[in-house]
Amino acid sequence: MAASARRGTPLTIEEISTTALRLAEENGVEALSMRRLAAELRVNPMSLYHHVDNKEALIRMLCTAAQQRIELPADDGAPWQDQLRRLAVAYHQHTRAYPAMWTYLHRHPEIISDREHALWQALYRILRLAGVPESELRRTSDVLHAFVTGFVMAETQGHLPDDPEEIERDFDVAIRLIIHGLTGFSS
The missing domain is CATH 1.10.357.10 (Tetracycline Repressor, domain 2)
Structure with missing residues (x-):
């Protein structure tokens, strides 16, 4: 997994998930986009596609991540x-x-x-x-x-x-x- 020149650290699924969940809560799930998420993570939007196939897959991942946070x-x-x-x-x-x-x-x-x-x-x-x-x-x-x-x-x-x-x-x-x-x- 290559590090982004702007970030200096590799992107992780946990980081994607946590940031996307925060953005979804702040602006609504419908407002979440791959570009907005990439901007928040300070990566090229294409970097996200190494981890998530598309927005639908991202939302499914968020749903799973949110459900896993129930104690x-x-x-x-x-x-x-x-x-x-x-x-x-x-x-x-x-x-x-x-x-x-x-x-x-x-x-x-x-x-x-x-x-x-x-x-x-x-x-x-x-x-x-x-x-x-x-x-x-x-x-x-x-x-x-x-x-x-x-x-x-x-x-x-x-x-x-x-x-x-x-x-x-x-x-x-x-x-x-x-x-x-x-x-x-x-x-």
Whole structure:
């Protein structure tokens, strides 16, 4: 990997990803371009193509990078309710940290359809602990995802109060409702 004469250091995937994610959050995913990213990295735009095929591949890479930044709860033997709460809080914090990427992902569901992603696998693991039968995992996870997504959309669209403490209390109520509903599977 050659170093750019202007930069003096080789370009890395991590640097591309981190910078592109920051630009996407600052200006929106649609405004991200290979030229803008190259300018920010102080490289020739063609240098990016040694690492990423095109803008679509860059956006897919960003989606993956953003998803990998969710701090998933460990399988530490804690009750499923606690693990589900930690997962929901981590997901909510992640949506607040990366609102542009989150919105983009939900406008382009084909990008996040991979059920092998660690987030989905953590949710499936927790749902199994809650007693959800294998045959109901997909449906239950889809409903929970829709429920939490609806909350986050209401928050990001300004349908909830601007007070962060009040939003946290409202989100806690949503989590309690989810946990209460899932308790029926283990009864």
